Amino acid sequence: MIVFDLACQPAGHRFEGWFGSSEDFAAQKERGLVACPQCGSHDVEKAVMAPRVGRKGNQSGTRNATSPARTPVASEALPPEVAQAMQKLARMQGEALKNSRWVGDDFAEQSRAMHYGERERETIHGEATAEEAHALIDEGIEVAPLPFPVAPPDETN
Template sequence: MIRYNLSCDDGHDFEGWFASSDDFDSQAEQRLVACPACGSHSVTKQLMAPSVSTARKKEATRALVMDRAQKETIAKIRELVNSIRENAEDVGERFPEEARKIHYGEAEERGLIGKASAEEAIALLEEGIEIAPLPVLPDDVN
């Protein structure tokens, strides 16, 4: 797909996506391309700089994605996750079993973290056992 910056004869700017340059030309010739603001079919392509993807450009884009407020929110979430991890027992693969024991009064109530498949998590929730996944934060996967 090719994205074109377009303009109508009334000066409205907008964009359109086409399969190819020929596709735009064909649709414009058949008067299928119209300005969304005024409906004019007199539409032309505007000059565009090519978008070349480079490693440097990708790195710069990644660094600009999160604004200050988002970074602060992520930091607060990270603090919360760290607090949960510090104050819970990591039971690993035994999580569903241990959660059930606590829920049914067979084990002392305490905070748990561990692993459960999607099916196991659904089954726990259907049994009325309150669980929640720990979020995976951006730095956790990079």
């Protein structure tokens, strides 16, 4: 995992994001999955940050006495209205996904097959790149991003 310091462009809110790689960050940002936790803006960029360099094998594990211990800081609580709206959206999405089938990376192909009558219509959800989503829309196929990220069934508890 890699940790990036991120900042939303409109307000400059800074926050931390954990990703599998730099490419994962770029892919998630392109799909609209990265948003500022304070204002919800999707206009998020990597902020300037100091690199985290590991110790050398010959260095002891003790901290330098001049560096202060890091104190955990609690995040600001969301306003009650925002928290309620997020909970309501999560419930609505959960209900919608109960009657939907996960198709993973095959979303664009499955959507086309249903649109062109090559397979029976059903409600599906999965992953598509921004280019695939735009192509589907250009073909007259109705698609919409989900308001929250969805974990594939094999990655949930």
